[in-house]
Amino acid sequence: MGVEHDVPKAGYVGRILQLVQSALTKRRNRNWFDGKSARIDWRNEALVVYAQSPILLGWLQKNYHDLLWESARMVGGPDAVVRYEVDAALKPEVPVLAAPAAQTLPVRGATRALAPASTPPSRSRQNKPFELQRFVRGPSNELAATAVQTLIEFPDSCPNPMYIHGGVGCGKTHLLEGLREGLGRRQPGLQLLAITSEEFTNLFTQALDTRSLPSFRQKFRNVDVLLVDDVDFFDGKRVVQEEFLHTIKHMLNHGRRVVVTADRHPRLLSRTSDELLSLYQSGLVCRLEAPDATTRLNIVKQLADRMKLNATVDALEYVAERFTRNVRELEGAVHYLTTWQNVNGTRVTVSAARDALSVLVRDCMKIVRLADVENAVCNLFGLPADELRSARRQRTVSEPRMLAMFLARRLTQAAYTEIGAHFGGRNHSTVMSAERKISGLMKSKASVRIAAQDWPVSELIAQLEQQLKAV
Numbered sequence: 125m126g127v128e129h130d131v132p133k134a135g136y137v138g139r140i141l142q143l144v145q146s147a148l149t150k151r152r153n154r155n156w157f158d159g160k161s162a163r164i165d166w167r168n169e170a171l172v173v174y175a176q177s178p179i180l181l182g183w184l185q186k187n188y189h190d191l192l193w194e195s196a197r198m199v200g201g202p203d204a205v206v207r208y209e210v211d212a213a214l215k216p217e218v219p220v221l222a223a224p225a226a227q228t229l230p231v232r233g234a235t236r237a238l239a240p241a242s243t244p245p246s247r248s249r250q251n252k253p254f255e256l257q258r259f260v261r262g263p264s265n266e267l268a269a270t271a272v273q274t275l276i277e278f279p280d281s282c283p284n285p286m287y288i289h290g291g292v293g294c295g296k297t298h299l300l301e302g303l304r305e306g307l308g309r310r311q312p313g314l315q316l317l318a319i320t321s322e323e324f325t326n327l328f329t330q331a332l333d334t335r336s337l338p339s340f341r342q343k344f345r346n347v348d349v350l351l352v353d354d355v356d357f358f359d360g361k362r363v364v365q366e367e368f369l370h371t372i373k374h375m376l377n378h379g380r381r382v383v384v385t386a387d388r389h390p391r392l393l394s395r396t397s398d399e400l401l402s403l404y405q406s407g408l409v410c411r412l413e414a415p416d417a418t419t420r421l422n423i424v425k426q427l428a429d430r431m432k433l434n435a436t437v438d439a440l441e442y443v444a445e446r447f448t449r450n451v452r453e454l455e456g457a458v459h460y461l462t463t464w465q466n467v468n469g470t471r472v473t474v475s476a477a478r479d480a481l482s483v484l485v486r487d488c489m490k491i492v493r494l495a496d497v498e499n500a501v502c503n504l505f506g507l508p509a510d511e512l513r514s515a516r517r518q519r520t521v522s523e524p525r526m527l528a529m530f531l532a533r534r535l536t537q538a539a540y541t542e543i544g545a546h547f548g549g550r551n552h553s554t555v556m557s558a559e560r561k562i563s564g565l566m567k568s569k570a571s572v573r574i575a576a577q578d579w580p581v582s583e584l585i586a587q588l589e590q591q592l593k594a595v
C-alpha cells in the first residue's frame with residue numbers, strides 16, 4: 125500500500141474511514157465505525173479507535189488491527205500508529221424489550237426492579253453484531269446461551285459468579301457482549317462494567333504505579349455487574365490474581381454479579397490460586413464447544429442471509445462441512461464467497477464454492493509440531509520443557525510426558541522414533557507404551573492430577589486438542 129501525500133490532516137479521518145469501509149464492504153460487517161458502536165479519530169500522528177467497552181475494543185483490535193493500521197499508514201505516513209480507547213458515550217441507545225413481569229436483580233445487598241415492558245426493538249438494534257438474537261444455539265452452546273439469557277430475564281435464579289469457557293472463536297465474547305447489551309436494555313440504570321483481563325491488569329499496574337489503588341478499587345467494586353473477558357490471562361500473574369480475587373469476593377459479598385470468560389475450565393488454570401479457582405467454580409461453569417454440524421449449518425445460513433449471499437443449499441452445506449473448528453472460520457468462508465459472488469455476478473454453486481474456497485481450506489489445516497505439543501502440555505502442568513524431557517519417573521512428570529507423546533501421535537506427522545527422540549531420547553517402544561497407557565486411562569475414565577485437582581484424562585485430551593488445532 126502506498127502513502128497518499130495529498131490528503132490534508134483535517135481530511136485524514138474521512139479518508140481512513142473510506143478505506144476501512146470499502147474493505148469491510150467486501151469482508152465484514154460495514155456497520156462498524158459508523159459512529160454508533162465504534163468511531164475513529166486522528167490525534168498526534170495516531171489513528172485512535174474508540175468503542176463502547178474494552179471487550180469490544182479488544183475484539184476490534186483482534187479482527188481489524190491490520191486493516192486499520194494499513195489505512196492509517198497509507199493516509200498518515202509510515203510512522204502512523206493505531207491506539208485503542210474506550211468511549212462510554214458510544215453506548216448505543218437500546219430500547220427496553222418486553223419483560224414477562226417485573227424481575228429483580230440483586231444490587232448492593234438490596235434488590236432493584238427491572239424496567240417494565242415498553243417499546244419494541246427499534247431498527248437501530250438490528251445491526252449490533254453481538255446481540256443475543258444473532259447467537260445461533262445448538263447442543264454445543266445451549267447451556268451457556270441459556271444461562272446468559274436467564275441472567276438477563278430472571279437474574280434471581282442464576283448462580284453467581286458465572287464462568288463461560290471455550291476455544292478460540294466459539295462465541296465467548298459474543299455472549300458476554302450480548303449479556304451486556306441485554307442487561308443494559310432491561311435495566312438502563314444498572315452500572316455495568318465490561319472489561320478484558322488484560323485491561324484490568326493494565327489499570328491495576330497503573331494504579332500501583334500512581335499509588336491510586338483506592339480509586340481503582342472503588343471503580344471496580346461499585347458496579348452492579350462486572351463482565352471480564354479472557355480471565356485465563358491472569359494465569360501465572362500472582363499479584364493481579366490476588367487483586368481480582370478480592371474484587372470478586374467483594375462483589376459477591378455485596379450481592380453483585382460477576383461473569384467471566386476463559387479459554388479453558390478453571391481446573392486447567394494451573395497457575396491460578398486455589399482460592400480464585402474455587403471461587404470460579406462456586407457458581408456456574410459452562411462450556412462452549414466447537415459447533416456441531418447442525419449448528420454450523422444454521423450459522424452459515426444466518427450469515428449468508430445477512431450478507432446477501434446467493435448460494436445453493438449444497439454450497440452452504442459444503443461450507444458447514446469443511447470449516448469445523450469455530451465460527452470465525454465459517455464467517456471467513458461466507459465473506460469469501462460473498463466477495464466471489466460480487467466479482468463474478470453469479471449464484472454460488474457447490475462446485476464454485478469448492479474452487480473458490482480451496483485456498484482457505486488449505487490454510488485452515490493447521491500443522492501441529494512436536495514443539496507445540498510440548499508447549500501446551502508444559503503450560504498446562506506448569507512444567508519446564510527440560511523436565512518433561514528428563515529421565516525423571518515421578519508421576520507428576522511421567523504422566524504429562526505420556527500425554528505429550530500420545531498427543532504427538534494423534535496430531536503431528538512425527539514417527540514413533542522422532543517423538544521418542546524429542547522427549548528425552550527415548551526409544552519407539554516407550555512412545556508406543558505411552559500411547560497404550562493413555563488410551564487405557566481414557567477407556568477406564570481415569571483422572572490425572574493437575575495443581576492438586578483431579579481431571580478426567582479424556583477431557584484433558586479434548587481440551588488440549590482443541591487448543592492445539594486452533595489457528
Ligand SMILES: Nc1ncnc2c1ncn2[C@@H]1O[C@H](COP(=O)(O)OP(=O)(O)OP(=O)(O)O)[C@@H](O)[C@H]1O
Pocket residue numbers: 183253254258259260261265290291292293294295296297298299387423451452455
Ligand atoms: N453461536 C453463534 N452464532 C452466531 N455467531 C457466532 C456464534 N458463535 C460465535 N459467533 C461469531 O463468531 C465470531 C467469533 O466469536 P467470538 O469473538 O465471540 O469468539 P471468542 O470465543 O470470544 O474467541 P476468542 O477466544 O478468540 O476471543 C464473532 O463474530 C461471533 O459473532
